[in-house]
Amino acid sequence: MLAEFLAELDQLSCDALTAFQSAGDVAALEAARIEFLGMKSGRLKSAQKGLGAVDKADKPKAGQRFNQLKQQIEAALEAAQARLDSGAGAVTDGPCFDPTLPGIRPRLGHLHPLTQTIEELKDLMGRLGFSVVDGPEVEDEWHNFEALNIPLEHPARNPLDNFYLATAQRLGCAKPQAVGTGPQAAEEKELLLRSQTSTVQIRVMEKTPPPVRIISLGRVYRPDDADATHYPMFHQIEGLLVDRGITMADLKSVLRLFASSFFQDDVHIRFRPSFFPFTEPSVEVDMSWQGRWIEMGGAGMVDPNVFRAVGYDPEEYTGFAFGLGVERVCMRRHNVTDIREFYKNDVRFLEQFT
Numbered sequence: 001m002l003a004e005f006l007a008e009l010d011q012l013s014c015d016a017l018t019a020f021q022s023a024g025d026v027a028a029l030e031a032a033r034i035e036f037l038g039m040k041s042g043r044l045k046s047a048q049k050g051l052g053a054v055d056k057a058d059k060p061k062a063g064q065r066f067n068q069l070k071q072q073i074e075a076a077l078e079a080a081q082a083r084l085d086s087g088a089g090a091v092t093d094g095p096c097f098d099p100t101l102p103g104i105r106p107r108l109g110h111l112h113p114l115t116q117t118i119e120e121l122k123d124l125m126g127r128l129g130f131s132v133v134d135g136p137e138v139e140d141e142w143h144n145f146e147a148l149n150i151p152l153e154h155p156a157r158n159p160l161d162n163f164y165l166a167t168a169q170r171l172g173c174a175k176p177q178a179v180g181t182g183p184q185a186a187e188e189k190e191l192l193l194r195s196q197t198s199t200v201q202i203r204v205m206e207k208t209p210p211p212v213r214i215i216s217l218g219r220v221y222r223p224d225d226a227d228a229t230h231y232p233m234f235h236q237i238e239g240l241l242v243d244r245g246i247t248m249a250d251l252k253s254v255l256r257l258f259a260s261s262f263f264q265d266d267v268h269i270r271f272r273p274s275f276f277p278f279t280e281p282s283v284e285v286d287m288s289w290q291g292r293w294i295e296m297g298g299a300g301m302v303d304p305n306v307f308r309a310v311g312y313d314p315e316e317y318t319g320f321a322f323g324l325g326v327e328r329v330c331m332r333r334h335n336v337t338d339i340r341e342f343y344k345n346d347v348r349f350l351e352q353f354t
């Protein structure tokens, strides 16, 4: 607030001095006087109102600069009057430049806290040997559901729980396609905003033979009501490691290393039994930090049906996958208690993360 206020005063000072110096007759000078020193709506008067928004602790500094500016502008008016009285014209040797004025401070921005978190996660998973892969946010049902062992009748595919796109078929402009299985059949079906980054597991395995060691970070979409811990658009980090002889112990070690590096503390990991159609067994991942257990996401060993869908041999390869909420991780790290703060674009919140 203080920086904004001071920047406004600097601009006002420069404009006023230029206007008074370039006034070539009494009428122009009077117009400039009204513009800058007018009692009702002069720019100095408007700037004075901004003083009210400055934090209490910064008020003395802001007030001092305001008074200094007022004196400066009044002096410039007097000088211009004297100049016109003496018969001299406008000062025409270029725009005003007062080397004694404080400079106009440009406001420095920085990366959004979630972008900072994403970059940090990429960096530390990169050091564990995981490469970063991107996937599309608009997905077909094959990658979002079927290949992930989520069949047509599964409740997760309910249109009310997903953001389906209005395809030609849905709008009634095309004949409905037969429901089939496999990527080709899914391409002919509906598109939706992906509800999880697990879609990227499929896209990678379809194209790459094992071994695979990747992470993917990006936006996902669910029609959840926004509250302190939920938002309809949020970010996930997905991890996938496939090779011969991979076990749950590898999953736990990687997650523990990951959490300890991110929180820069000795973080413990706890697995609670859970269910995801694309992992077997499946777990919820909790992390203990600062004396509390916190749920961060889901994980498990890749289900053999998923391997079959992408053409991997489940007798030869095993693998683990995990998916964590980036907002939740960032909230824990910075003690943010409401996820909605990330999306309000309120500079007072954001500037704490320089």
Ligand code: FA5
Pocket (backbone or CB within 6 Å): 195, 196, 197, 198, 222, 224, 229, 230, 231, 232, 233, 234, 236, 238, 276, 279, 282, 295, 296, 297, 298, 299, 300, 321, 322, 323, 324, 325, 326, 327, 328, 339
């Ligand atoms: C999944 O999305 C699974 N794809 C995770 C997974 C990946 C399991 C790989 C097994 C193997 P879940 O729906 O629980 O799981 O979401 C994972 C995390 O996303 C949650 O723990 C939470 O941290 C975050 N999350 C879920 N919904 C929201 C939301 N509306 N707003 C913010 N974060 C959310």
